[in-house]
Amino acid sequence: MEDEVSKCINCGFCESVCPTLPSAGFVASHGARGRVDLGLSLVNEIRTGKRSLRVSDPFYSCLDCFACLQVCPAGVNAGKVSHLAREIIAETDLALPQEKDLAAMIVSVTMEKMNPLGLRRECARWSSGLSFSKNSTTLLYTGNMYQLMPYSFALGRAGKILGEEAFVSASRFIRKHPDIAGITAFMKNAPMEKNVNLYLRSIYTLLRKAGISFQYLGEEEPYPGTFIYDLGYINEFSIYAERVTDIFRRRNVTEIITIDPHTYDLLKNQYPRYVKGFDFDVRYYAEYLQNLEFRKTGERVTFHEPCHFVLRDVKDFDLKRMIGNVSKMELPERSGKRVMCCGGPAELLFPDISKNVSDERFRQLKATGTESIITACPVCFSNLKKDDSVEDVSSFLLRHLM
Numbered sequence: 001m002e003d004e005v006s007k008c009i010n011c012g013f014c015e016s017v018c019p020t021l022p023s024a025g026f027v028a029s030h031g032a033r034g035r036v037d038l039g040l041s042l043v044n045e046i047r048t049g050k051r052s053l054r055v056s057d058p059f060y061s062c063l064d065c066f067a068c069l070q071v072c073p074a075g076v077n078a079g080k081v082s083h084l085a086r087e088i089i090a091e092t093d094l095a096l097p098q099e100k101d102l103a104a105m106i107v108s109v110t111m112e113k114m115n116p117l118g119l120r121r122e123c124a125r126w127s128s129g130l131s132f133s134k135n136s137t138t139l140l141y142t143g144n145m146y147q148l149m150p151y152s153f154a155l156g157r158a159g160k161i162l163g164e165e166a167f168v169s170a171s172r173f174i175r176k177h178p179d180i181a182g183i184t185a186f187m188k189n190a191p192m193e194k195n196v197n198l199y200l201r202s203i204y205t206l207l208r209k210a211g212i213s214f215q216y217l218g219e220e221e222p223y224p225g226t227f228i229y230d231l232g233y234i235n236e237f238s239i240y241a242e243r244v245t246d247i248f249r250r251r252n253v254t255e256i257i258t259i260d261p262h263t264y265d266l267l268k269n270q271y272p273r274y275v276k277g278f279d280f281d282v283r284y285y286a287e288y289l290q291n292l293e294f295r296k297t298g299e300r301v302t303f304h305e306p307c308h309f310v311l312r313d314v315k316d317f318d319l320k321r322m323i324g325n326v327s328k329m330e331l332p333e334r335s336g337k338r339v340m341c342c343g344g345p346a347e348l349l350f351p352d353i354s355k356n357v358s359d360e361r362f363r364q365l366k367a368t369g370t371e372s373i374i375t376a377c378p379v380c381f382s383n384l385k386k387d388d389s390v391e392d393v394s395s396f397l398l399r400h401l402m
Contacts, residue, residue, distance in 0.1 A: 001084040005039040007074045014068035014078060017334075019341045020061055023356035029058040030353070032068035032078035039081040042088065059085040060103075061350045063357070064230065065307040065341035086232025102349065103231045111240060114222040115144060122188075123147035124219045126200040137254040138214040140207070143224045143263035146200055149382040150192040152348065192385070195392075196378060202394035203259050203285055209401060210288045214257060222247055224263050229270060230345070238274040245275045255281040257288070259394075261308035261377050269312075286317040286376075286393075293402040299327040300370040301396070304361070304384065305339045306377040319376055319393060326400045330368040340364065344379035358383045372396070 014032035015021055021031030028034040035058050062082035069077040090103070110116045115123065123144040132140070207214065222244045228237040248256070258264040267282045303323050323329050334340040343357025362384055365373045375381045376393045384390050 001039055001081060001088075002043045004076060004081050004084070005036050005043060008033070008036045008040070008076045009074050010037075011073065013071045013073065014076070017067040017071055017338060017340075018078070019063060019065065019067065019343065019357045019360075020346070020353055023343070023353045023360065024061065030061055034058060035062060035078045035082050035085075036076055039085055042085060046088070056086075056089050058082075059089065060231075061346050061353055063307075063341045063343065063345045065339075065345075066311040067307070067338070067341065070311060070337045083230070083232060086230075087234050088232075090232040090234070103233075106227050106348075107231065107233050107236055110223060110225065110228055111236060114240075114243070115148075116223060116227050117148065117151050119148070119151065120144070120221065121219050124221060126197040127204075127216060127218065130201070130204055130216075132216045133213045134215055136213045136215045137252055138212065138257060139248065139251065139253040139255065140204070140214040140216045140257050140259075141224075141263070141267075142200065142221065142259055143226075144221065145226075145260045145263055146196040146378040148223075149196055149378050150188040150190070152382070192382065195381070195385070199378075199381075199392040199394045200259075202392070202398040206289055206292070206394060206398055206401070207257070207285060210292055212257070212288050215251065215253075217247070217251065220247065224266050226262050226266055229266060234274075241271050241275050241278075245271070245278060248280065253280060255283065257283055257285050259285050260379075261306040262379065265308045265312060284317050286319055286322065289322070289397070290318065292397075294322070294326045294397060294400040295402050296325065297327055297400060299372065300330065301327045301372040301374050302330045302332060302365050302368040302370045303335075303374045304332070304342070304365055304376075304380055305335060306375075306380060307339060307341050308377070310336060310339050322397065323374060323393065326397070328370075330370050332364040332368055334364060342375075342377075342380040342383040344383035347383065354383065358386075362386050 010033065012033055018032040024030035029038060038058055059082040062079055064079045064083065066077060066079045068079065069075070106116050109118055114120065123142075126147060224244060225237055225240045228240055256267060258267060264282065264284045267280070272278045301323065303320060305320070309317070309319075320329065340361050341357060342361055343354040346357070347354040365384070371389065373384065373390045374393050374396050375384060375390060378392075381390060381392050
Protein backbone atom coordinates (compact mmCIF):
# COMPACT_ATOMS: atom_id res chain seq x y z
CA MET A 1 0.00 0.00 0.00
CA GLU A 2 2.84 2.40 0.81
CA ASP A 3 4.00 2.46 -2.82
CA GLU A 4 0.48 3.43 -3.94
CA VAL A 5 -0.38 6.14 -1.38
CA SER A 6 3.06 7.76 -1.47
CA LYS A 7 2.53 8.79 -5.10
CA CYS A 8 -0.44 11.06 -4.25
CA ILE A 9 0.18 14.79 -4.86
CA ASN A 10 -3.21 15.83 -3.36
CA CYS A 11 -4.38 17.57 -6.53
CA GLY A 12 -7.97 16.45 -6.00
CA PHE A 13 -8.65 15.47 -9.61
CA CYS A 14 -9.92 12.08 -8.39
CA GLU A 15 -12.70 13.75 -6.44
CA SER A 16 -14.25 15.06 -9.65
CA VAL A 17 -15.11 11.51 -10.79
CA CYS A 18 -15.52 9.57 -7.52
CA PRO A 19 -19.19 8.45 -7.37
CA THR A 20 -19.33 8.01 -3.59
CA LEU A 21 -18.10 11.46 -2.55
CA PRO A 22 -21.25 13.45 -3.48
CA SER A 23 -23.46 10.48 -2.63
CA ALA A 24 -22.06 10.49 0.93
CA GLY A 25 -22.74 14.20 1.38
CA PHE A 26 -19.19 15.24 0.42
CA VAL A 27 -17.69 13.69 3.55
CA ALA A 28 -14.03 13.75 2.54
CA SER A 29 -13.21 10.26 3.84
CA HIS A 30 -15.79 8.75 1.47
CA GLY A 31 -14.05 10.15 -1.58
CA ALA A 32 -11.03 8.88 -3.50
CA ARG A 33 -8.54 11.41 -2.11
CA GLY A 34 -9.81 10.89 1.43
CA ARG A 35 -9.27 7.14 1.10
CA VAL A 36 -5.71 7.66 -0.11
CA ASP A 37 -5.01 10.05 2.80
CA LEU A 38 -6.42 7.51 5.24
CA GLY A 39 -4.34 4.82 3.59
CA LEU A 40 -1.22 6.88 4.26
CA SER A 41 -2.27 7.25 7.92
CA LEU A 42 -2.86 3.51 8.09
CA VAL A 43 0.63 2.85 6.71
CA ASN A 44 2.14 5.17 9.34
CA GLU A 45 0.25 3.38 12.12
CA ILE A 46 1.46 0.00 10.93
CA ARG A 47 5.02 1.33 10.78
CA THR A 48 4.84 2.65 14.37
CA GLY A 49 2.89 -0.30 15.73
CA LYS A 50 -0.13 1.81 16.74
CA ARG A 51 -3.73 0.63 16.24
CA SER A 52 -5.96 3.64 16.89
CA LEU A 53 -7.76 4.14 13.55
CA ARG A 54 -11.27 2.74 13.00
CA VAL A 55 -11.42 3.44 9.30
CA SER A 56 -13.34 0.59 7.71
CA ASP A 57 -16.27 2.77 6.55
CA PRO A 58 -14.39 4.70 3.83
CA PHE A 59 -12.66 1.63 2.43
CA TYR A 60 -15.74 -0.62 2.44
CA SER A 61 -17.83 2.08 0.75
CA CYS A 62 -15.41 2.29 -2.19
CA LEU A 63 -17.04 0.85 -5.32
CA ASP A 64 -13.76 -0.42 -6.84
CA CYS A 65 -14.73 1.18 -10.14
CA PHE A 66 -11.23 2.65 -10.70
CA ALA A 67 -12.64 5.90 -12.12
CA CYS A 68 -10.11 7.81 -9.98
CA LEU A 69 -7.18 6.15 -11.74
CA GLN A 70 -8.33 7.47 -15.12
CA VAL A 71 -7.86 11.12 -14.13
CA CYS A 72 -4.96 10.92 -11.65
CA PRO A 73 -1.78 12.55 -13.07
CA ALA A 74 0.32 10.56 -10.58
CA GLY A 75 -1.30 7.22 -11.41
CA VAL A 76 -2.76 6.62 -7.94
CA ASN A 77 -5.58 4.06 -7.73
CA ALA A 78 -7.76 4.75 -4.68
CA GLY A 79 -9.68 1.57 -5.48
CA LYS A 80 -6.49 -0.45 -5.09
CA VAL A 81 -5.74 1.40 -1.84
CA SER A 82 -9.21 0.51 -0.55
CA HIS A 83 -8.75 -3.16 -1.41
CA LEU A 84 -5.35 -3.33 0.28
CA ALA A 85 -6.84 -1.61 3.33
CA ARG A 86 -9.63 -4.20 3.46
CA GLU A 87 -7.01 -6.93 3.49
CA ILE A 88 -5.45 -5.29 6.55
CA ILE A 89 -8.86 -4.78 8.18
CA ALA A 90 -9.77 -8.43 7.61
CA GLU A 91 -6.72 -9.47 9.62
CA THR A 92 -7.06 -6.91 12.42
CA ASP A 93 -9.63 -5.26 14.70
CA LEU A 94 -9.78 -2.01 12.72
CA ALA A 95 -13.31 -2.59 11.43
CA LEU A 96 -16.46 -1.33 13.06
CA PRO A 97 -18.32 -4.31 14.64
CA GLN A 98 -21.35 -4.19 12.34
CA GLU A 99 -19.23 -4.29 9.20
CA LYS A 100 -16.90 -6.97 10.51
CA ASP A 101 -19.83 -9.21 11.48
CA LEU A 102 -21.65 -8.84 8.18
CA ALA A 103 -18.48 -9.38 6.14
CA ALA A 104 -17.51 -12.39 8.24
CA MET A 105 -21.00 -13.87 7.80
CA ILE A 106 -20.77 -13.63 4.01
CA VAL A 107 -17.32 -15.22 4.02
CA SER A 108 -18.37 -17.97 6.45
CA VAL A 109 -21.47 -19.00 4.50
CA THR A 110 -19.63 -18.88 1.17
CA MET A 111 -16.80 -21.06 2.45
CA GLU A 112 -19.27 -23.57 3.87
CA LYS A 113 -21.91 -23.62 1.09
CA MET A 114 -19.89 -22.33 -1.91
CA ASN A 115 -22.62 -19.72 -2.34
CA PRO A 116 -22.96 -16.53 -0.21
CA LEU A 117 -26.59 -17.34 0.61
CA GLY A 118 -26.42 -21.13 0.47
CA LEU A 119 -28.70 -21.22 -2.59
CA ARG A 120 -26.92 -23.39 -5.16
CA ARG A 121 -30.06 -25.36 -5.95
CA GLU A 122 -32.11 -22.20 -6.46
CA CYS A 123 -29.35 -20.73 -8.63
CA ALA A 124 -29.58 -23.69 -11.04
CA ARG A 125 -33.35 -23.54 -11.62
CA TRP A 126 -33.08 -21.18 -14.59
CA SER A 127 -31.72 -24.09 -16.66
CA SER A 128 -34.76 -26.36 -16.23
CA GLY A 129 -35.62 -28.07 -19.53
CA LEU A 130 -32.44 -26.97 -21.32
CA SER A 131 -29.95 -29.44 -22.76
CA PHE A 132 -26.19 -29.35 -22.26
CA SER A 133 -23.25 -31.41 -23.51
CA LYS A 134 -21.83 -33.58 -20.74
CA ASN A 135 -18.75 -34.41 -22.81
CA SER A 136 -17.79 -30.88 -23.82
CA THR A 137 -14.61 -29.43 -22.32
CA THR A 138 -16.18 -25.96 -22.62
CA LEU A 139 -18.08 -24.83 -19.54
CA LEU A 140 -20.86 -22.25 -19.32
CA TYR A 141 -20.11 -20.74 -15.93
CA THR A 142 -22.71 -18.31 -14.62
CA GLY A 143 -20.97 -17.81 -11.28
CA ASN A 144 -24.47 -17.42 -9.77
CA MET A 145 -24.21 -13.66 -10.21
CA TYR A 146 -27.45 -13.07 -12.13
CA GLN A 147 -29.31 -15.57 -9.95
CA LEU A 148 -28.29 -13.90 -6.67
CA MET A 149 -29.65 -10.48 -7.60
CA PRO A 150 -33.29 -11.19 -6.58
CA TYR A 151 -32.07 -12.29 -3.15
CA SER A 152 -29.46 -9.59 -2.52
CA PHE A 153 -32.07 -6.97 -3.40
CA ALA A 154 -34.45 -8.44 -0.81
CA LEU A 155 -31.65 -8.89 1.73
CA GLY A 156 -30.76 -5.21 1.54
CA ARG A 157 -34.38 -4.29 2.06
CA ALA A 158 -34.60 -6.62 5.06
CA GLY A 159 -31.59 -4.90 6.61
CA LYS A 160 -33.40 -1.57 6.46
CA ILE A 161 -36.57 -3.03 7.97
CA LEU A 162 -34.79 -4.84 10.81
CA GLY A 163 -32.50 -1.98 11.65
CA GLU A 164 -28.75 -2.10 12.14
CA GLU A 165 -28.62 -3.78 15.57
CA ALA A 166 -31.02 -6.59 14.70
CA PHE A 167 -29.37 -7.13 11.31
CA VAL A 168 -25.93 -7.40 12.92
CA SER A 169 -27.27 -9.88 15.49
CA ALA A 170 -28.75 -11.97 12.70
CA SER A 171 -25.44 -11.83 10.82
CA ARG A 172 -23.56 -13.10 13.88
CA PHE A 173 -26.00 -15.97 14.33
CA ILE A 174 -25.88 -17.01 10.66
CA ARG A 175 -22.09 -16.84 10.72
CA LYS A 176 -22.05 -19.49 13.43
CA HIS A 177 -24.84 -21.51 11.79
CA PRO A 178 -24.34 -21.29 7.98
CA ASP A 179 -27.14 -23.79 7.30
CA ILE A 180 -29.66 -21.12 8.30
CA ALA A 181 -28.56 -18.88 5.41
CA GLY A 182 -30.90 -20.84 3.14
CA ILE A 183 -33.85 -19.04 4.72
CA THR A 184 -33.11 -16.23 2.26
CA ALA A 185 -34.74 -18.43 -0.40
CA PHE A 186 -38.05 -17.10 0.90
CA MET A 187 -36.94 -13.46 0.57
CA LYS A 188 -36.53 -13.23 -3.18
CA ASN A 189 -37.83 -10.45 -5.38
CA ALA A 190 -40.04 -12.40 -7.81
CA PRO A 191 -40.09 -9.85 -10.68
CA MET A 192 -36.30 -9.60 -10.52
CA GLU A 193 -36.01 -13.39 -10.60
CA LYS A 194 -38.21 -13.51 -13.71
CA ASN A 195 -35.97 -10.96 -15.42
CA VAL A 196 -32.65 -12.63 -14.62
CA ASN A 197 -33.94 -16.08 -15.62
CA LEU A 198 -34.97 -14.59 -18.97
CA TYR A 199 -31.48 -13.14 -19.43
CA LEU A 200 -29.75 -16.40 -18.52
CA ARG A 201 -31.85 -18.30 -21.02
CA SER A 202 -31.20 -15.58 -23.62
CA ILE A 203 -27.45 -16.04 -23.16
CA TYR A 204 -27.88 -19.80 -23.50
CA THR A 205 -29.87 -19.37 -26.74
CA LEU A 206 -27.41 -16.90 -28.25
CA LEU A 207 -24.51 -19.25 -27.60
CA ARG A 208 -26.38 -22.21 -29.09
CA LYS A 209 -27.33 -20.13 -32.14
CA ALA A 210 -23.63 -19.36 -32.52
CA GLY A 211 -22.98 -23.11 -32.67
CA ILE A 212 -21.26 -23.41 -29.28
CA SER A 213 -21.48 -26.70 -27.38
CA PHE A 214 -20.93 -26.53 -23.62
CA GLN A 215 -21.56 -28.22 -20.32
CA TYR A 216 -23.15 -26.68 -17.23
CA LEU A 217 -22.57 -27.69 -13.62
CA GLY A 218 -26.17 -27.24 -12.48
CA GLU A 219 -26.56 -27.50 -8.70
CA GLU A 220 -22.85 -28.27 -8.44
CA GLU A 221 -21.94 -24.84 -9.82
CA PRO A 222 -20.06 -22.81 -7.20
CA TYR A 223 -20.03 -19.07 -6.69
CA PRO A 224 -16.59 -17.71 -7.78
CA GLY A 225 -15.85 -16.02 -4.43
CA THR A 226 -16.21 -12.41 -5.56
CA PHE A 227 -17.40 -11.18 -2.15
CA ILE A 228 -14.56 -12.96 -0.35
CA TYR A 229 -12.00 -11.28 -2.59
CA ASP A 230 -13.67 -7.85 -2.57
CA LEU A 231 -13.94 -7.83 1.23
CA GLY A 232 -10.21 -8.44 1.55
CA TYR A 233 -10.24 -11.98 2.97
CA ILE A 234 -7.34 -13.03 0.78
CA ASN A 235 -6.26 -16.13 2.72
CA GLU A 236 -9.79 -17.47 2.58
CA PHE A 237 -10.11 -16.50 -1.08
CA SER A 238 -6.96 -18.42 -1.98
CA ILE A 239 -8.35 -21.58 -0.35
CA TYR A 240 -11.77 -21.06 -1.89
CA ALA A 241 -10.44 -20.46 -5.41
CA GLU A 242 -8.54 -23.76 -5.19
CA ARG A 243 -11.78 -25.55 -4.34
CA VAL A 244 -13.61 -23.98 -7.27
CA THR A 245 -10.74 -24.87 -9.59
CA ASP A 246 -10.85 -28.49 -8.40
CA ILE A 247 -14.48 -28.67 -9.55
CA PHE A 248 -13.50 -27.39 -12.98
CA ARG A 249 -10.72 -29.94 -13.23
CA ARG A 250 -12.93 -32.85 -12.17
CA ARG A 251 -15.24 -31.99 -15.06
CA ASN A 252 -12.30 -31.92 -17.53
CA VAL A 253 -12.89 -28.25 -18.34
CA THR A 254 -10.36 -26.45 -20.54
CA GLU A 255 -12.42 -23.42 -21.65
CA ILE A 256 -14.71 -21.32 -19.43
CA ILE A 257 -17.47 -19.07 -20.77
CA THR A 258 -18.31 -16.35 -18.25
CA ILE A 259 -21.39 -14.17 -18.57
CA ASP A 260 -20.81 -11.16 -16.31
CA PRO A 261 -17.95 -8.64 -15.95
CA HIS A 262 -17.22 -9.39 -12.28
CA THR A 263 -16.78 -13.14 -12.77
CA TYR A 264 -14.76 -12.63 -15.95
CA ASP A 265 -12.41 -10.18 -14.23
CA LEU A 266 -12.01 -12.44 -11.18
CA LEU A 267 -11.23 -15.61 -13.16
CA LYS A 268 -9.13 -13.89 -15.80
CA ASN A 269 -7.03 -11.64 -13.59
CA GLN A 270 -7.15 -12.88 -9.99
CA TYR A 271 -7.49 -16.66 -10.06
CA PRO A 272 -4.11 -17.11 -11.84
CA ARG A 273 -2.48 -15.13 -9.00
CA TYR A 274 -3.81 -17.40 -6.28
CA VAL A 275 -4.26 -20.80 -7.95
CA LYS A 276 -1.15 -22.55 -9.19
CA GLY A 277 -1.58 -23.84 -12.73
CA PHE A 278 -4.83 -22.00 -13.41
CA ASP A 279 -4.45 -22.22 -17.17
CA PHE A 280 -8.07 -22.30 -18.33
CA ASP A 281 -9.10 -20.29 -21.37
CA VAL A 282 -11.45 -17.77 -19.76
CA ARG A 283 -13.74 -15.86 -22.11
CA TYR A 284 -16.77 -13.59 -22.03
CA TYR A 285 -19.80 -14.90 -23.89
CA ALA A 286 -20.04 -11.94 -26.30
CA GLU A 287 -16.79 -13.14 -27.89
CA TYR A 288 -18.71 -16.06 -29.37
CA LEU A 289 -21.43 -13.92 -30.95
CA GLN A 290 -19.33 -11.99 -33.46
CA ASN A 291 -20.54 -14.01 -36.46
CA LEU A 292 -24.25 -13.85 -35.64
CA GLU A 293 -26.43 -11.56 -37.75
CA PHE A 294 -28.81 -9.10 -36.12
CA ARG A 295 -31.58 -6.97 -37.60
CA LYS A 296 -30.94 -3.23 -37.81
CA THR A 297 -33.77 -1.19 -36.29
CA GLY A 298 -34.50 2.45 -35.65
CA GLU A 299 -34.77 1.84 -31.91
CA ARG A 300 -32.91 4.43 -29.82
CA VAL A 301 -31.06 3.00 -26.82
CA THR A 302 -28.60 4.17 -24.19
CA PHE A 303 -25.76 1.85 -23.22
CA HIS A 304 -24.48 1.80 -19.63
CA GLU A 305 -20.97 0.37 -19.89
CA PRO A 306 -19.71 -1.99 -17.14
CA CYS A 307 -16.92 -0.52 -14.99
CA HIS A 308 -15.15 -3.87 -14.88
CA PHE A 309 -14.69 -3.74 -18.64
CA VAL A 310 -14.00 -0.11 -19.51
CA LEU A 311 -12.10 1.04 -16.39
CA ARG A 312 -9.82 -1.98 -16.04
CA ASP A 313 -7.28 -3.63 -18.26
CA VAL A 314 -9.99 -5.63 -20.03
CA LYS A 315 -11.17 -5.40 -23.62
CA ASP A 316 -14.80 -4.40 -24.16
CA PHE A 317 -15.66 -7.33 -26.46
CA ASP A 318 -17.21 -4.98 -29.04
CA LEU A 319 -20.44 -4.63 -27.05
CA LYS A 320 -20.81 -1.04 -28.19
CA ARG A 321 -20.28 -2.06 -31.80
CA MET A 322 -22.82 -4.88 -31.54
CA ILE A 323 -25.44 -2.65 -29.94
CA GLY A 324 -24.69 0.16 -32.38
CA ASN A 325 -25.10 -2.17 -35.35
CA VAL A 326 -28.58 -3.08 -34.17
CA SER A 327 -29.88 0.29 -32.99
CA LYS A 328 -29.24 4.00 -32.73
CA MET A 329 -27.04 3.88 -29.64
CA GLU A 330 -26.43 6.84 -27.36
CA LEU A 331 -23.90 7.13 -24.53
CA PRO A 332 -24.60 9.19 -21.39
CA GLU A 333 -22.57 12.21 -20.30
CA ARG A 334 -20.17 9.96 -18.41
CA SER A 335 -18.99 7.12 -20.64
CA GLY A 336 -15.82 5.43 -21.81
CA LYS A 337 -12.92 6.07 -19.41
CA ARG A 338 -15.14 8.48 -17.46
CA VAL A 339 -18.04 6.05 -17.04
CA MET A 340 -19.90 6.24 -13.74
CA CYS A 341 -20.53 3.18 -11.59
CA CYS A 342 -24.09 2.05 -10.87
CA GLY A 343 -23.40 1.98 -7.10
CA GLY A 344 -24.29 -1.70 -6.76
CA PRO A 345 -21.13 -2.95 -5.00
CA ALA A 346 -21.93 -0.81 -1.94
CA GLU A 347 -25.57 -1.90 -1.62
CA LEU A 348 -25.21 -4.40 1.22
CA LEU A 349 -23.00 -2.37 3.58
CA PHE A 350 -23.96 1.15 2.51
CA PRO A 351 -27.45 1.05 0.98
CA ASP A 352 -27.98 4.81 1.19
CA ILE A 353 -24.75 5.63 -0.64
CA SER A 354 -25.55 2.92 -3.18
CA LYS A 355 -29.01 4.36 -3.79
CA ASN A 356 -27.69 7.91 -4.19
CA VAL A 357 -25.10 6.76 -6.73
CA SER A 358 -27.64 4.72 -8.69
CA ASP A 359 -30.18 7.56 -8.67
CA GLU A 360 -27.61 9.93 -10.16
CA ARG A 361 -26.47 7.42 -12.74
CA PHE A 362 -30.05 6.64 -13.70
CA ARG A 363 -30.67 10.38 -14.15
CA GLN A 364 -27.69 10.58 -16.51
CA LEU A 365 -28.91 7.59 -18.51
CA LYS A 366 -32.48 8.90 -18.81
CA ALA A 367 -31.20 12.34 -19.85
CA THR A 368 -30.27 10.93 -23.27
CA GLY A 369 -34.00 10.68 -24.01
CA THR A 370 -33.84 7.22 -25.60
CA GLU A 371 -36.43 4.46 -25.40
CA SER A 372 -34.29 1.90 -23.56
CA ILE A 373 -31.30 1.58 -21.25
CA ILE A 374 -29.09 -1.43 -21.97
CA THR A 375 -26.86 -2.97 -19.29
CA ALA A 376 -24.35 -5.82 -19.52
CA CYS A 377 -23.87 -6.62 -15.83
CA PRO A 378 -26.36 -8.19 -13.38
CA VAL A 379 -25.28 -5.84 -10.59
CA CYS A 380 -25.87 -2.83 -12.83
CA PHE A 381 -29.23 -4.17 -13.96
CA SER A 382 -30.38 -4.78 -10.39
CA ASN A 383 -29.28 -1.37 -9.17
CA LEU A 384 -30.54 0.61 -12.17
CA LYS A 385 -33.85 -1.21 -12.69
CA LYS A 386 -36.00 1.74 -11.66
CA ASP A 387 -38.50 1.37 -14.49
CA ASP A 388 -39.29 -0.93 -17.41
CA SER A 389 -36.89 0.83 -19.78
CA VAL A 390 -33.88 -1.06 -18.38
CA GLU A 391 -32.89 -4.29 -20.14
CA ASP A 392 -29.92 -6.65 -20.23
CA VAL A 393 -27.93 -6.78 -23.47
CA SER A 394 -28.60 -10.53 -23.84
CA SER A 395 -32.35 -10.26 -24.38
CA PHE A 396 -31.86 -7.09 -26.44
CA LEU A 397 -29.58 -8.95 -28.87
CA LEU A 398 -31.77 -12.04 -28.93
CA ARG A 399 -34.82 -9.95 -29.89
CA HIS A 400 -32.92 -8.66 -32.91
CA LEU A 401 -31.34 -11.95 -33.98
CA MET A 402 -31.98 -12.78 -37.63
